[in-house]
Amino acid sequence: MGAEGHADGTVGKALDVLDMVASHGRPVRFSDLLAQSDYPKATLYRLLQTLTHQGMLALDPDQGTYALGVRLVRLAHAAWAQSSLAPIARPYLDELAAKTGETIHLAQMDLGQVLYVDKRNAARPVEMFAQAGKVGPAYCTGVGKAMLAWATPEALEQALARQSFHRHTDQTLDTPEKLVAELQAIRARGHAFDREEHEKGIICCAVPILTRSGRVLGALSVTSTTARTTLAALEDQAGLTKDIAARIAAEAESWRFPEQS
Amino acid sequence: MGAEGHADGTVGKALDVLDMVASHGRPVRFSDLLAQSDYPKATLYRLLQTLTHQGMLALDPDQGTYALGVRLVRLAHAAWAQSSLAPIARPYLDELAAKTGETIHLAQMDLGQVLYVDKRNAARPVEMFAQAGKVGPAYCTGVGKAMLAWATPEALEQALARQSFHRHTDQTLDTPEKLVAELQAIRARGHAFDREEHEKGIICCAVPILTRSGRVLGALSVTSTTARTTLAALEDQAGLTKDIAARIAAEAESWRFPEQS
DNA sequence: CCGTTTGGTTCCATTATTTGAAACTTAGTC
DNA sequence: GACTAAGTTTCAAATAATGGAACCAAACGG
CATH class of the missing domain: 1.10.10.10 (Winged helix-like DNA-binding domain superfamily/Winged helix DNA-binding domain)
Structure with a gap:
């Protein structure tokens, strides 16, 4: 460290x-x-x-x-309200959670790592800082890969340098090469999967949250377990998830510049 | 500069x-x-x-x-969980809110200003300034005065230098001298009042949260409006509030040093 | 009781970083 | 195509950070 x-x-x-x-x-x-x-x-x-x-x-x-x-x-309060997508996304996460019945994650990129800024557990919504602030790896999570797939070349390069490529499961993409190839597939497909790459039994389907100019604001994922569902079933929700992501992006953009005149 | x-x-x-x-x-x-x-x-x-x-x-x-x-x-997450009294105090605030039925504030001192770190709204909530994460003045709020009253001489001096002494209402103590006199009365009494000194119609009774060594950790207040109650009625709750404050302090101290041989 | 260790604080000459006026580069206007 | 506004870079001088060593205080051990 x-x-x-x-x-x-x-x-x-x-x-x-x-x-x-x-x-x-x-x-x-x-x-x-x-x-x-x-x-x-x-x-x-x-x-x-x-x-x-x-x-x-x-x-x-x-x-x-x-x-x-x-x-x-104090700064955190401001950061939360201003910089994070969480306050904007809150109602949309609620909607997505209600419609899918699955666990929802909202994440942003923090120096090559994934920062979970909000979450809905299938059952209950949680307190502000209780869930926010957890960090995770980018290279082996759905949200991480979704964000990397649409990152700028420079940002991607920086992020790659910061990945540990630790082999969490036997599905983990454990080299930059494998990851880069996967990112291309994700871009083509429009959404990312987590095929038990981080935790055994945990799968998800994630989409990026993009501005109109194509910049990555964050990512949104619908997460479940292999015991309960399949990747194909999760993929069925991808359209809905992308729709929600687009609405979050739209609101984030309009919220940030109310003084357009 | x-x-x-x-x-x-x-x-x-x-x-x-x-x-x-x-x-x-x-x-x-x-x-x-x-x-x-x-x-x-x-x-x-x-x-x-x-x-x-x-x-x-x-x-x-x-x-x-x-x-x-x-x-x-991310830092905020850690700060919230670690440095602030909020996570420890949470159940006690719930209890105090339930027993009094009034608005509860938990505050800490931040460079001469009051930082509200948690809050419980009354059954019938009132619109007011204070909000978790927000900062407010120390010299004209119950929690602020409660903390200043038990501050060390050095801390008090620093804090005094940072007060604006703006006259928010005609009850506001608008000079250091008046404030210092009030602080002495508060120390003698054991709790502080806010007699509509910050916002017209808003009154409260606040107590400090003190370690066994007498150091100020924060303050706790029971807040209401002149329309609904009186200072005397709020003062009746002071004993309960002090009790809760003591329990928060005790837990804060034991929580911080679990590795005591 | 005194020498010793541990944990924290201060000194100060050296070194490296920060500073900021001004020059420069874009974009955007008229 | 000259003119402006907004942002970026330069470079010598000024300043702040550095860290080895000395210092202090309290706890420890014999």
């Missing part, structure tokens, strides 16, 4: 530290962070101090532990 | 820019940001580029606008 690609500048390092604190999932002591990172003591210290002073981290003086700060929660 | 207090180092400036983008509530053009900040063109440009490269901002190439990035949502 220490080897974060190219942490440009001080800001990159600071954000790297932020991620490090976040990844622990609980307040961390200075020395834990020091052991984990390969920053020198003084450097890490000042980085932490700056972040704390900025409210991005909070130092618990009783325990000498660092936790993520409230300023992050 | 500019209007922003003390933006130490490059990281501070970058976060400042992040806030600036967040505050717009919608994607912003470079030139808008340039006009708003007093950073020189090139500086702001590189700052934005760094943040974008780091995934904290997202540049919409179609429109040339910047929005908050998905990495922020």
Whole structure:
């Protein structure tokens, strides 16, 4: 984990530290962070101090532990409302969940990884942050492949470099070559499948959410299990899913520029 | 330097820019940001580029606008789960809401401002300012005053310096002196009131959430309107509210150090 | 009780990054 | 085709970050 690609500048390092604190999932002591990172003591210290002073981290003086700060929660609120597709897509996800009766995922791309920003479990809708924020691999999930298939060449290249190509199941596409070939097929077909590539028994059919100009905003998937259904049955829902994706895209675009005059 | 207090180092400036983008509530053009900040063109440009490269901002190439990035949502997930009292407090808020039938707010302090981290609406909800994820002033809200009343001298001083003391209503405490006097009364009494100091017709009774060592973790308020109830009636709930606050504090403390030999 | 370790904080000369005025490159107008 | 507005790049000077080492404090061990 220490080897974060190219942490440009001080800001990159600071954000790297932020991620490090976040990844622990609980307040961390200075020395834990020091052991984990390969920053020198003084450097890490000042980085932490700056972040704390900025409210991005909070130092618990009783325990000498660092936790993520409230300023992050505030920014998060804005990010959620503004940048993510989730608030726009909410009613559409409800509709799709109701019509298909299956689990629905809404995902966006985050530096080569898939970020699930919203979800509907076949039964019940969930709280804001409870589901948002989970990340997963791009190369072996339906939503990931759907987004990669329509990514720009540069974005694709960057993303490919960040994939681990770990062989989760015996269906996993475990080389860039296999993946690129699959992406072409997906583009031709218009939707992506997950053929138990990430988790045994889990299958899905995913479509990209595209602007009119063809840029990828995110992806939408209908997920189920081999026990309950088949890929062919899921594919029957692809038309509906694409329709929903198009409506989300349309609303996302109009929502972002209400001052068109 | 500019209007922003003390933006130490490059990281501070970058976060400042992040806030600036967040505050717009919608994607912003470079030139808008340039006009708003007093950073020189090139500086702001590189700052934005760094943040974008780091995934904290997202540049919409179609429109040339910047929005908050998905990495922020991911961090938010961690922040929400880890740093905020919200996940711990959730069941207690439910209980308090059920027993009082009024609106409940859970807040924490964010650089001199009040951050509402969770909320329960009354059976008959009232339109008001506070919302989860939103920030508000400290000097004229119940939760704000409750937290300030038990803040350390240093924290109080810093916070005071950041208050605007804008006179929202004719009940607003509009000078540091009045506020400090009120804080003393609050400490003596054990809970804070909001006597329509922020919004006309809105009253509340708030208590701090304190660790055993006396450190402020947050505050909890029971809020209503003058039309529906009185301060005295709200004060009757203070005991219950304090009890809930104590239970939240206890759980927050034990939750943070499960590895206690 | 004192020497030692552990965990955290500060110094400061060196080094590398950031800075920002100005020059430049596009797109878009008239 | 000249003129503008908006965004991008350059480069020497200014500034901030760096990190080895020294320092401090509290806990530990004999």
